[in-house]
Amino acid sequence: MAKKRILLLLLSVVMLLSIVTACSGNNGGNQQSSGNNSSGNTGGNAGGEETLEPVTFTFFNAGSSRQDVLTSDTDIGALYAEETGVSFQIEHLVGDVQTKIGTMIAGGEYPDVLVADTEIDKVVEAGGFIDLTDLIEQYGPNIKKVYGPYFDLITHRDGSIYFLPFSPQVGEYIPSPVIDQGAFWIQQRVLKEFNYPKIKTLDEYFDLIRQYAAKYPNEDLVGFTSLTHDWRYFAMTNPANHLAGYPNDGPVMVDMNTLEADDWHNNDEMKRWLKSLNDLYHDGLFDETSFVNNYDQYLAKLTSGKVLGYFDYGWQVNQASQNLKIAGDSDLEYFPLPIVFDANIKDQYLDPESFVHNRGIGITKSAKDPERIIKFFDYMLTEENQIRNQWGIQGLTYEVDENGRFYRTPEQIEKLRDNQYKQDVGLTYFEYYWPMWAQSSTLSDGNAHSPGRQPEVAQLDFTDAERAALEAYGVQTFSEMFSESDPRPWFPAWSIAFEQGSQEQIYEQRREDLVKRFLPRLTLADAGKFDSEWETYLSEFEKLGYTAQYEEYLSTKLKEKVAAVSGE
Amino acid sequence: MQQSASAAPAVTPPKSPKAPSGTKLFFKTLMKQRALVMMSVPFVIWLFIFRYLPVWGWTLAFQDYRPGRSFSEQEWVGFKHFAFLFQDDSFYRVMRNTFAMSFINLILGFVLAITLAILLNELKNIVFKRVVQTISYMPYFLSWVVAASIVMVALSPEDGVVNQVLMGLGIIDKPVMWLGEGSYFWGIFAASETWKNLGWNTIVYLAAITVIDPSQYEAADIDGANRFRKIWHITLPGMRPVIIVLLILNIGQVLETGFEAQYLLKNPANMDYAETLELFVIRWGINFGNYSFATAAGIFKTVISFTLLFAANSLAKRLGQDRLF
Numbered sequence: 022m023a024k025k026r027i028l029l030l031l032l033s034v035v036m037l038l039s040i041v042t043a044c045s046g047n048n049g050g051n052q053q054s055s056g057n058n059s060s061g062n063t064g065g066n067a068g069g070e071e072t073l074e075p076v077t078f079t080f081f082n083a084g085s086s087r088q089d090v091l092t093s094d095t096d097i098g099a100l101y102a103e104e105t106g107v108s109f110q111i112e113h114l115v116g117d118v119q120t121k122i123g124t125m126i127a128g129g130e131y132p133d134v135l136v137a138d139t140e141i142d143k144v145v146e147a148g149g150f151i152d153l154t155d156l157i158e159q160y161g162p163n164i165k166k167v168y169g170p171y172f173d174l175i176t177h178r179d180g181s182i183y184f185l186p187f188s189p190q191v192g193e194y195i196p197s198p199v200i201d202q203g204a205f206w207i208q209q210r211v212l213k214e215f216n217y218p219k220i221k222t223l224d225e226y227f228d229l230i231r232q233y234a235a236k237y238p239n240e241d242l243v244g245f246t247s248l249t250h251d252w253r254y255f256a257m258t259n260p261a262n263h264l265a266g267y268p269n270d271g272p273v274m275v276d277m278n279t280l281e282a283d284d285w286h287n288n289d290e291m292k293r294w295l296k297s298l299n300d301l302y303h304d305g306l307f308d309e310t311s312f313v314n315n316y317d318q319y320l321a322k323l324t325s326g327k328v329l330g331y332f333d334y335g336w337q338v339n340q341a342s343q344n345l346k347i348a349g350d351s352d353l354e355y356f357p358l359p360i361v362f363d364a365n366i367k368d369q370y371l372d373p374e375s376f377v378h379n380r381g382i383g384i385t386k387s388a389k390d391p392e393r394i395i396k397f398f399d400y401m402l403t404e405e406n407q408i409r410n411q412w413g414i415q416g417l418t419y420e421v422d423e424n425g426r427f428y429r430t431p432e433q434i435e436k437l438r439d440n441q442y443k444q445d446v447g448l449t450y451f452e453y454y455w456p457m458w459a460q461s462s463t464l465s466d467g468n469a470h471s472p473g474r475q476p477e478v479a480q481l482d483f484t485d486a487e488r489a490a491l492e493a494y495g496v497q498t499f500s501e502m503f504s505e506s507d508p509r510p511w512f513p514a515w516s517i518a519f520e521q522g523s524q525e526q527i528y529e530q531r532r533e534d535l536v537k538r539f540l541p542r543l544t545l546a547d548a549g550k551f552d553s554e555w556e557t558y559l560s561e562f563e564k565l566g567y568t569a570q571y572e573e574y575l576s577t578k579l580k581e582k583v584a585a586v587s588g589e
Numbered sequence: 590m591q592q593s594a595s596a597a598p599a600v601t602p603p604k605s606p607k608a609p610s611g612t613k614l615f616f617k618t619l620m621k622q623r624a625l626v627m628m629s630v631p632f633v634i635w636l637f638i639f640r641y642l643p644v645w646g647w648t649l650a651f652q653d654y655r656p657g658r659s660f661s662e663q664e665w666v667g668f669k670h671f672a673f674l675f676q677d678d679s680f681y682r683v684m685r686n687t688f689a690m691s692f693i694n695l696i697l698g699f700v701l702a703i704t705l706a707i708l709l710n711e712l713k714n715i716v717f718k719r720v721v722q723t724i725s726y727m728p729y730f731l732s733w734v735v736a737a738s739i740v741m742v743a744l745s746p747e748d749g750v751v752n753q754v755l756m757g758l759g760i761i762d763k764p765v766m767w768l769g770e771g772s773y774f775w776g777i778f779a780a781s782e783t784w785k786n787l788g789w790n791t792i793v794y795l796a797a798i799t800v801i802d803p804s805q806y807e808a809a810d811i812d813g814a815n816r817f818r819k820i821w822h823i824t825l826p827g828m829r830p831v832i833i834v835l836l837i838l839n840i841g842q843v844l845e846t847g848f849e850a851q852y853l854l855k856n857p858a859n860m861d862y863a864e865t866l867e868l869f870v871i872r873w874g875i876n877f878g879n880y881s882f883a884t885a886a887g888i889f890k891t892v893i894s895f896t897l898l899f900a901a902n903s904l905a906k907r908l909g910q911d912r913l914f
Contacts (some may be wrong), residue, residue: 119878140878149657313741519878521878522653541769
């Protein structure tokens with residue numbers, strides 16, 4: 022008995038001890054790792070600028086989801102590692118950005134470098150980023166040169182700079198020759214069938230689809246489809262704004278003269294757009310599965326070639342259009358058109374020169390060695406390294422002709438279409454989401470900063486069908502189909518940040534809920550019921566009750582931004 | 590006490606076992622069971638750290654919480670977040686959906702799982718029984734992400750198997766957009782939930798059946814009871830304690846059923862019927878970075894669950910049934 026009791030006692034003591042040691046073991050681990058941090062820190066400092074001691078920083082990129090990578094494993098990254106000793110372990114977003122960043126904020130632990138995408142304001146608000154002002158002053162001559170004109174815009178209201186956006190313009194502005202922004206897309210075979218007609222208005226566009234579908238009734242064609250999944254639902258609502266001749270300013274139309282912002286979700290333009298869709302639906306040509314498809318199903322649908330037309334942004338359907346190109350049936354590829362409500366409206370689909378200042382890359386408060394990181398950022402911003410990040414390595418991914426023009430051979434273009442190859446070179450990882458020149462920039466020798474904007478490269482990337490269509494319309498590039506963009510110094514209005522939990526933010530969320538609920542109700546309304554549904558929608562919209570203040574707030578902010586941009 | 594202890598120690602022993610005072614008894618028992626007590630200490634500490642300390646976080650609900658600031662820097666706002674919760678129009682729609690889907694789930698879960706368990710138990714062919722059992726609980730191991738994709742593909746209006754079968758049978762003449770019509774959502778949810786979890790839910794009932802004393806069945810045989818009689822008078826009453834306990838536990842979780850399935854199957858067209866309290870909290874709390882609101886909603890949920898749990902338990906008590914505590 023006594024022995025047993027002692028045994029039991031011993032056992033419980035051991036268990037207690039094990040808990041205590043487990044806890045302290047943890048502490049030890051923490052201490053050790055923070056010890057490492059500080060030693061790395063001092064190493065970086067003591068070495069000064071000459072230090073090449075290899076170091077790896079962690080980088081979380083919430084802006085895209087691709088394969089994670091250690092940059093020094095890529096060709097470009099290896100060069101950087103050789104020259105500076107710095108490499109980055111990049112982790113990309115899997116799943117939901119809000120949850121992922123929310124978890125980081127709640128836990129207060131960040132990677133060294135963070136691209137928080139849409140959640141960047143929350144990170145700033147939570148004190149996740151360190152102030153870069155002094156670091157830039159001390160170590161960032163190139164940063165100052167490139168971002169200098171924008172310091173007013175990137176300085177937070179508390180006077181600090183927390184992150185560097187991706188779009189400071191350097192040199193002349195080059196518009197994109199391909200449409201990576203919004204457009205009404207139509208299948209090549211439709212245009213071909215009717216001998217490349219010039220179409221400008223929404224009615225003409227839908228008529229063309231109606232005619233084609235009527236000609237081939239047995240092919241199981243889908244006239245027009247839309248994307249409504251999750252946050253991407255704007256692909257279905259934004260046309261109301263574009264059709265009226267406005268660029269993608271987000272949720273508002275901005276008057277060019279008065280700079281007054283007008284929330285268009287309850288405007289007549291919205292009604293007119295949805296009514297057209299409702300009519301199309303009753304003709305059996307609007308795809309009602311638009312409201313149940315998720316993003317992947319939507320892309321699959323576009324790739325299937327059954328859809329005659331859709332509205333979306335080029336960057337959003339890139340995957341589908343690339344797949345169609347690879348598949349090789351040029352009739353099924355899509356052609357972008359600048360469609361408007363009425364013939365007298367000037368289309369404004371192309372983005373004006375803009376500076377998006379609510380996205381960017383920042384150094385977090387968990388960063389081991391901010392000096393070394395900022396030095397690396399500064400190093401990246403030299404022209405030489407900007408060429409490296411955008412064009413790659415000479416002889417491998419681009420060539421220079423006798424006039425100093427950069428170009429790519431057809432083989433290089435073909436090879437770069439393979440995502441795996443592009444990743445191995447490192448272009449995938451370096452061409453965006455770093456401190457950089459805007460992709461519309463021009464190098465000092467007149468070459469385009471971004472290969473996609475260099476005519477020599479863009480032309481080669483077109484397929485035969487695309488060239489045929491372009492020729493039929495008498496233009497060289499897709500963007501020539503579109504009107505030039507008027508200067509809008511505030512652009513884009515959607516980059517204006519709201520304070521966390523502010524009334525404006527709540528209003529936006531409520532409006533989103535309402536619009537999302539009514540999109541199917543309006544579009545699929547029974548014949549004759551559309552107007553009454555619209556009235557219901559308007560009265561519900563009225564109940565949101567904050568529209569005027571919201572517009573007022575945005576107008577004020579827009580005017581401030583215009584003043585900041587032009588005041589220089 | 591002191592007196593008796595010092596003055597007449599010899600007298601106390603016979604007295605104390607008869608009428609020990611409360612504290613004394615407590616310490617005496619404590620001493621007797623000190624090994625057990627010490628063994629349980631780690632678990633009590635564990636429980637305290639992980640179950641009780643977090644309750645401190647409830648203070649968030651009464652602040653405008655900003656991450657990254659210390660506790661003293663937070664701004665206190667009283668019941669603002671609760672007011673927001675209860676004043677939002679969609680809150681009532683969301684509560685209706687939550688309760689509706691939970692009760693559908695609860696009832697279907699019980700009735701079908703118990704039925705299937707009894708049917709499986711009556712099977713004589715062991716191989717067939719095992720096969721049915723395995724197949725029926727296989728979907729449980731699928732993640733909802735996969736399961737939801739399967740459901741979406743099956744219900745697709747273009748090439749979904751459900752539409753094809755129904756059209757083949759001549760029940761409908763054109764494909765139905767199952768996920769596009771809000772009023773179908775609860776049905777779809779119930780069906781997919783049943784498909785996924787039914788087999789798994791039967792396991793505990795099958796276990797409950799095996800505990801029933803076989804001699805009862807023998808006695809019933811002698812009395813000439815047929816199969817249905819035996820099920821009705823022996824199997825079901827034998828399972829009753831398990832059923833009641835599970836019922837009470839599940840009622841306590843009424844507000845927690847339903848996140849993944851609804852999250853993955855919802856779309857703009859069926860949102861009015863698909864959104865549950867948890868999705869509401871995700872949208873307004875987590876996605877919005879409004880942790881205070883999320884906490885307020887969490888407290889609300891806990892209070893409701895607590896009430897329901899106790900209500901169910903005391904009801905069971907009053908009906909003279911076995912109960913949880």
